[in-house]
Each structure stands twice: as structure tokens, then as C-alpha cells.
Amino acid sequence: MIRSLSLFLCLAAPALVAAAPNTPINAPAVPAPVPIAGVVADPTGAIVPGAEIDLIDATGAVASTIHSAADGSFQMQPPKAGSYTLVISEPGFETTRMPVMAVVPTVVVKAASSGTMQGNMFPVPLKVVLPIAALATNVHVSADGNEDLTAGDSNRDTQVITSGDLKQLPIFDNDYATAMSAFMDDSATATGGAGLIVDGVEGSRSPVSASAVQEVRINQDPYSAQYYYPGRGQMEIITKSAQDHYHGEFNFIYRNAALNAQNELAPSKPFEDRRVYEGHVTGPIFFAPNSSFLASFNHDTEDTNAVIDADVLPTPDNPSGVLLQNVPTPSGETSFSLRGAHRFGDKHSAYAQYGHWQSHSTNQGVGGQTLAEAGWDGLSNWDGITLHADSALSAVLINQISIVGERWSTINTNTVNAPKINVNGYFTGGSGQNNSQYTGYNFRFYDMASWTHGKHFVKIGVGIPNFARLAADDNTNALSSYGFGPTLAADGVTVLQTALQNYENNLPSGFSQGYGETHFIYHQQEAGAFIQDQIKVTPRFSVTPGLRYDWLNFLAQKRLGFSPRLSFAYVLDEKSKTVVRGGGGLYYDRFGGGPMLDLTRYGGLEPRRRTVSLSLNPADQPENGCYPISNCYDVPSLPVNRVELKPGARLPYQMQYGLSIERGMGEKGTLSASAYAMRDIGAFRSVDINAPTPESGYTVRPDPNYLRIRQMQPAGFYEGEGMDIAYQGRYNKWFSGWGRYTWSHYASNTGGIGWYPQNQYAPDADWGPANWDRRNRIGFYGVFNPKSVMNLSGGIFANSGRPWTVTTGTDPYGDDLFNARPEGVAPYSESLPPYVDLDLRWGHDWALTADKDDEAPHLGFSASSFNILNHPSVGGVDSVQNSPTFAEPTSVSSPRRIQLAMRLEF
DSSP states (O other): OOTTTTGGGGGGGGTOOOOOOSSOSSSSOOOOOOOEEEEEOOOOSBTTTTOOEEOOOTSSSEEEEEOOTTSSSSEEEEEEEEEEEEEEETTBBOEEEEEEEEESSSEEEOOOTTTOEEESSSSOEEEOOOOOTTTTTOOOOOOTTTTTTTTTGGGGGSSEEEEEEHHOOOOOOGGGGHHHHGSSGGGOOOOTTEEEETEEOSSSSSOOOGEEEEEEEESSSSTTTTSOOOOGGGEEEOOOOSSOEEEEEEEEEEEEGGOOOOOOOSEEEEHEEEEEEEEEEEEEEETTTTTEEEEEEEEEEEEEEEEEEEOOOTTBBBBOOEEEEEEEEEEEEEEEEEEEEEEEEEEEEEEEEEEEEEEEEETTTTTBBBBBGOOEEHHHHHHHHEEEEEEEEETTTTEEEEEEEEEEEEEEEESSSOEEEEETTTTTOOOOEEEEEEEEEEEEEEEEEEEEEETTTEEEEEEEEEEEEEEEEEEEEOOEEEEEEEOOOOSSSEEEOOOOHHTTEEEESSEEEEEEOOOEEEEEEEEEEEEEEEEEEEEEEEEEEEEEEETTTTTTSOEEEEEEEEHHHHHHEEETEEEEEEEEEEEEEEOOOOHHHHHHHHHHSSOOOEEEEEEEGHEEEHHSOOOSSSGGGOGGGSSEEEEEEOOOOOOOOEEEEEEEEEEEETTEEEEEEEEEEEEEEEEEEEEEEEOOGGGGGOOOOOOTTEEEEEEEEEEEEEEEEEEEEEEEEEEEEOOOOOOOEEEEEEEOOOOOOOOOOOOOTTTGGEEEOOOOOEEEEEEEEEEEEEESSSSSEEEEEEEOOOOEEBOOSSOOOOOOOOOOOTOOOOTOOOOOOEEEEEEEEEEEEEEEOOOTTTTSSSEEEEEEEEEOOOOOEEEEEEEEEEEETTSSEEEOOOOOOEEEEEEEEO
């Protein structure tokens, strides 16, 4: 966040910022003022060479122009004493304005921050920190070079990891997004998932490779009106800028099964061979003055095996029926991007960028109780073009604009074409039934202005995160799916026939099939605007009110919503950087594309895509059973399913609010404690409003013209609270760390928009823990002895087990959902065993030349070990109570794996 000197930036160099008229006291007249000198750096502390520095006099004229040297330093001579403004600009960074006072030697000046008198023969060199050029990046400079402690984005209940940190941490496959997601809060996400902000604009993926990422942030400004999502529910990615000097980085990562431990469920060590080639290069465009480029690439291939642990029908070769098998699941992806940046004088800069990403995978969905025949192959592509411009319209007014166009496609192909078979508690086989193709074209737009006036810092912006045309070619379930469950006695407990026996006897418990039209076009349109004012009430206290307005095209009622936000910060002690923060606000939900596609395919009185969904009682079937279904029914003549949105549905909304206290600890670290709560009112769930009635013994549907009528209802409720204790930053020259402990508890009567209650006529009775409810979570990264040969870094992640629901595998309510639970058992009442993961990394960089500074060529090697304790954290269990393997693990986390890496920087 850029500040004017009138309030903050003048504090950066008290020796330079004199308060006229109290300038010279008994000082001899000296014709030439003292040169203005300093160093330009980025937020990580790395120097920024080649930055343009203009000295603007009181009339607005440019008195002098220079560029920072190779070491980031600068020195310029003012023509005469007086008030000036330093304007520091560099492509990829926010233009910074810093008013200064040119003085003569041996003067006594008045420090703006304290009002005390100080004498200097020569000013202390000025350190200018250029914020990364992103709509979400806001930096304030204070008297000691630190950011304004009362600013909303100075919140320390956050996780910020820079590119330098990412190089030193044990990051599996260089996948920083997955690594950082451990610090996100599931309670703060929407129906469409967590938020992703790339260079200030909502996005679906980062267009650059890992080494071209400058920073990753979570919860940077938790209650800002600028964002649709709560801070704890979104990840912000800031990419590196194009530089005017040549610099590059290349990484090679390698893993192999020979370096792995044994998977606990696998019959033999699963094969694995992983190679990642990744890097970026940046520098000036030699034929275009004031222009630079940034190119990045990533290519990886992975040959892995999925582990199957299922129970199938016995055969002569497998008389026990226990199937333990390793199935090849090779995959790979390739991406590249190219950015060209140009500086138009000292007030305007812009860049254009193109990115491409492609991935392919084989045998998706396989593993656990899912057999290889039920997998599918996938091919995905994404292309995106970004145009971005920064403009300094005046010394107090900054404007930033981004335009993004993107196209993506995903093609899924069944490994085997046959009916899908699901034998509850035993195995899923037959076919994946996932033949489909999805294509989207989307336009994103964002424009934000920042204005400083007196005690106010105002941001106002408009955005279109989605203006998309989406297409789906849906052939899923075209060959039908059969479900097989156990047959129970009248007491609902005694098993008369197991699900596997009913499968052997061709007695299905449920059947579904899709047919009819397969090509669909639908649109996702969303727009929003906000205004926010950070008011500096006193030097120690600020309050930030804000208001958002969002519009979405997919609700007939309540298409728009106002969501007020408010936060405050009070500095208890400047020396220890002790700050109390608090805030809250409303956050509206979002659908995402899936529910919209369902409404397009199956909505209306005459669904375009027809599906049937039957509940079958094995006891009522003929002797040869209903497998295939043609033994019992003429499927095309059956009533079909329908999907609808509840009439008059309104957007669900969350209330998020919290309080935190933070204190500086160590050289550049902060310890924080936070308490927060949320209430989600009108959360979505699905209800079959045409389910068989209780009066009929759950056998007769009210409307015989339809089978299931799925109604999306904003009628659910979430509530919960949590507490965090977090540390981040450098404690001393030997240790830096980023960590968080969280205690939380959330309860709900819904599991999301695709979730059905057990009894469709009593949906509110399904109250229990939320499906993400994990009471204790610990995530921590630490770096010891950085830049030394003896350096070591590690990550510790431990969670209470994820909740799961006990089911009977039967369909007593006749709705073909098979989500019934034993009597008296609440949803998500059981928990998996705790998750534990310890990762370690050793690495070191060696200088390739006599010059050993950070910009000199370096060659680095590292070795990382993930899950070094080889703890078999359980990923899933058999949840069917009547299964012979009930509550036993069906999947576990990967065993200990070792990753080798090499990096070249120049």
C-alpha cells in the first residue's frame, strides 16, 4: 500500500525529512545541499538495480533523474535546499513516492515521528522498499523502515513465504500451493472452493512456474472489502517482475522408488520415478529501450503406482478374495509463460503475458477400494493472456488495471467401457463411467484506484472475476451404474445376505443411467465493486470500514448482495510492536460451475439430460435378479430425475469475526494469538423433494412423473469458533520459522451443495460435526543456519483425524442414496487416526565465481525427506458397518520418500 509523506512515508528517513520552518539552528549557510542517498530493495531485502529515481521539486518539475546502481544504491544532488518528492519506479514493483527535504550540512532537523530535535552532519542513507506490483500489495514506510503497524495488511496472524524462503524449505515437487494450503481454513471457503488471487486478480491457477513466484500469502488482510473471500480462505500469489538485468534460475528434481520406504497397504513397493525440470529467466529486451521480459517453464513426468486394497469375489487364483494390487498411474504436465514489460516514463508501466499449461494422467480415481477397471484417463489444457498497467495519476493517486482472457478444456475417457459396479464396503469396478469433455472461455477484469488524503487512505475498485461461456459434452454414466448393498433382517442389524453375495446373485440395490442430450452451453457471470477507507485516527489507532457489492447471474432472486466489512488496529507498544487487531464482516457464497451445470442439464420441467435413479429391493426381484436391469424394467419408459433451485432462493452468507494480539519476537519475528468465529446462514444442501413418503413405508414417490427431484436449498447452517497461536519471521541469524497451532470446532447440518440428508423429510435432524472439523492442527516450517553448509530446514504437520460417517450400506428410505446411518448415529461422528508428517531438507549453494554476492552465479544441491518418520497416516476407511473390513484403512499416506534436487542461478 503506497502512502504519501504527509502521513507516513516521511518517517522513513528522519534525517532527511525536516519540518520547516524549524530547519537550521545556528548553521552556517552552505550553498550546496547534502546529496540524497540510499538503497533500493524489494520486500525480501534483495537489492533492486536499475530502478528509476526522479527528484520532483515543489512545482512538479523533474529536478534530477538517475537509476540505482548494480548494488541498489543511489546518490543524487538537489539543485538547492527545499522540499522535494522522490519517485522510485521499476517494472513489476509499485511506484513509491517519498517526500524529502534537501538540507545543508551541519543542520538540526525535527523528526516527524517524535517532534524531538536531532543533529546530523550528513543524512543517514535512505532505504527504499519497493512493494511488489500487485493489486493486493500494500506497504507503508515508517521511521525505522518498517511498515505501518496499524495497516490492515500488516496483520501478523498470517503466513507469508517469499521466493527466498521457498528455495530453502522442503517443498514436495516444488508444489508451493499444496504446501501452503496446510495453513488455510476450510471454514472460510465457499461452495466453489477456496479463493486464489494471482497478482491481485482472482484466478484459477498461477501462469508462471514455481521459481518465478515472489511471494505466497494467506490471511494477509483478513477483513478487507477488496476481497470476496475471508483472508483465511484464500491464497495470494505474487509473481516476480521482469527485470532490466539478466537473471535466471533452473531447477531439476528427482525421486525414485529405490529411495522410498514401503507402503503399508501395498503387496510390494509401488514403482515411482519422478522428474521435474523447472526455471525462469528475465532481463532487458535489447532492441526495445525501457523494456524487459520474464520467461518461465515447467516440465515434469511421473511414473507411479496406485495401491488397491479391496475385497472381491474369490477365484481359483485368489481364493481369499482379498485383492492387494499396485496399478500404474503415469502422469505428466508441461507449462510455460512469457511476459513483456515496458516503462512509459516515470508515471506509467505495463506488461503483457501469455501462459500455457497442459497435463495428462492415466488411471485416475484408482486406489483403495476402486479397481483399475473403474479408472479413467484425463487430458487438460489451459491458455491465458494477461494485460496489466500501473499509472501514477498524481502524487497521491495510483491506478492499477488488469485484463485477463483464458481458455481451458478437460477431456476424460473411460479406461473400460462397461456398467459401473459399486459393491458397498467391498469394491468399485466395472468402469469409471466418466466419458466427458468440458471447455470454458473466460474474461476477467479488475481496476483499482488508491488515493491518499490527510488521515485517509481510500481504495475503490471494480472487478469481473467471471464472465465465462462454458460448454460440457456429458457422456457420464451412459452405460449405467449398479449399486449392491446388504440385505438386512427386520431389526435393521442382522445381515441376511452381504453386499458381495447380492452381487454374486445379480441382485442390485440401486440403478442409475444417463441418456438423452449430451451437449450443453451455460454461462457464469459475476461482478463486484468495493470501497474502503483506512482512517488513521491517531498515530497508534486506525479503523478501516469497507463495503462490497456483488452480483451473480445464477439466482432468480437476490442476485446481488451488500457485504459490509470493518477492522481496526491499535498499537499497544511501538517498541515491542505489540498490536491488537479485530474485525468482521459478511461474505456471500459462490456456486462454482458444477451446480450451474447440473441446473442446465437436469433443470426445468422437461430435463434435457435424462437420468433414472431406482431403488431396488433384492427380495422383490425375480430369481435371476435385475442385473442387467432389462430383466425387470424398460428403462426408456421410466420417469426421470430433475434438478432445481429452491424457488426464491437467496445467497447464503457467512459472518466472520475475530480478535488478535501480536508482538514482535526476535530480530524480525512476530508471535500472534487469535480467536475467531463464524456463522454460515442459509448454507446450501440438496434434498430429494420427491423422495418416497414415510406414510407409504418409503416406497411411493409423491409425483409419479419423476423419480428423484433434487432441490438445492440454502437452508443449512454452520457454526464454530477457533483459536490460533502463530509465529513467523526471523528469530535470529540462525533460525527463521513460520508456524501455526489451531484449535477449532465446527458443527453443521449440511455437508455442502451436493450433500443429502439421511431422511429427506427431516433434513435438520442431521446435526453433527462439520465434515472438515478437526480439533487440533499444527503446521510449521523452520530454517536453521541458512546459507551455511550446516543448514537444515524442516516441516512438521500434525492434525486430528478427519471426520467420517458410519453407514449401513442399505437404502431404507427408498431414495437410492445409500447414505443411511445406524440408528442414533450422527453424521461425521467418527474420526480417522491423527495425521503426522515430519519433513527435513539439507541443501547448500556454492558460488561459481569469485564474486559471492546473491546476484553472482550459484550452483546448489539439496536432499529432502518427506514423512521421515514413515508414519502411515490413514487417508480413508471402510465406512460401511456391515462390511467385513469396517473401519479398517483403505488408503494411507505415502511412505517416507527422498527427493534430490539441483539448482543453478545466475
